[in-house]
Amino acid sequence: MSSPAHAIYSSTLSLSLQGHEFQPQYGVQLIFNETVRSRLLCSAACSQNPSCRIFDYDSSSHRCRLFEADLTNGAIIETASQTSIVGSVILSASLYASMYNQSCSACQGNRYQTCSSTTNKCQCPGNSYWNGSMCPLQLFENAACSQIDACRSDLNLSCVMNSYGEFTQCLIAATTIYTQNFIYNIPSSSECIAWNTFQSTLTSRPYRSMTIKGSNDPIGITLTNPRYVAGIANALLTNATYGPVSSNGYLWVVGPCGYGYELSATGDVCGCSLGYIVRPCIGNMNWGGINGNTCGASSQTMIVIIQ
Known part of the structure; x- marks a missing residue:
């Protein structure tokens, strides 16, 4: 399904079967937890938040949760509530290729890219990084990483490089x-x-x-x-x-x-x-x-x- 929000904020979502919710790996991944009237409004809230990659909604309790997460650092699990459902934002390289590193006019108001005040170019949103084709979410502690900016720097994590110049895993930076x-x-x-x-x-x-x-x-x-x-x-x-x-x-x-x-x-x-x-x-x-x-x-x- 596509969000009813304005086109520049629209996203394509994949929905789970009923009776499921999202289980994040880390508490910091939960970015919104409120009551909303419908699943449509919950999905719209996710589409309009560039940090949201997954949401779940329970039509009985009207609980809407947005997550800065994906299935590499969380899981869709069964729940006792048969009115709960999970929506995942579908990403593809085509959403990024025409905008990344272009002038800010190319990504104005777009959920997938943001204007960097430093370079005045379209860049990946916060807590994500450019891997050459897309902006996946940055990784958490002990995750394997392959480039310097792949780890959550806001959590003081860096991608460790060994003495051979090979990137290894995300670890807490030391001084x-x-x-x-x-x-x-x-x-x-x-x-x-x-x-x-x-x-x-x-x-x-x-x-x-x-x-x-x-x-x-x-x-x-x-x-x-x-x-x-x-x-x-x-x-x-x-x-x-x-x-x-x-x-x-x-x-x-x-x-x-x-x-x-x-x-x-x-x-x-x-x-x-x-x-x-x-x-x-x-x-x-x-x-x-x-x-x-x-x-x-x-x-x-x-x-x-x-x-």
């Missing part, structure tokens, strides 16, 4: 921070212990960026390539060599130096290049530096944030 004060001409002892702790707390959880900053540069430099961030995090965790890789204008590398592993944005390890180097476990006073000398550097705070 790991190293911050220590270094003193000119003094070997870094306690700072090395803290660095080892920092390395050991890195995990396979998703990381999206890494920032090196400190008192010499409060803003610092940031690596935003998730694949490289994952590679660096894994190298620090396992005491392995990684890089150099070029991104965001710097050459990022992890490698052995002294009694531990160094993180550098200069393209080499155990050197004295000017720039951004953190190596608290070198065993002498050349523990690195931020935005300047990295051998015999002045007293400063150095911070590494992987998130």
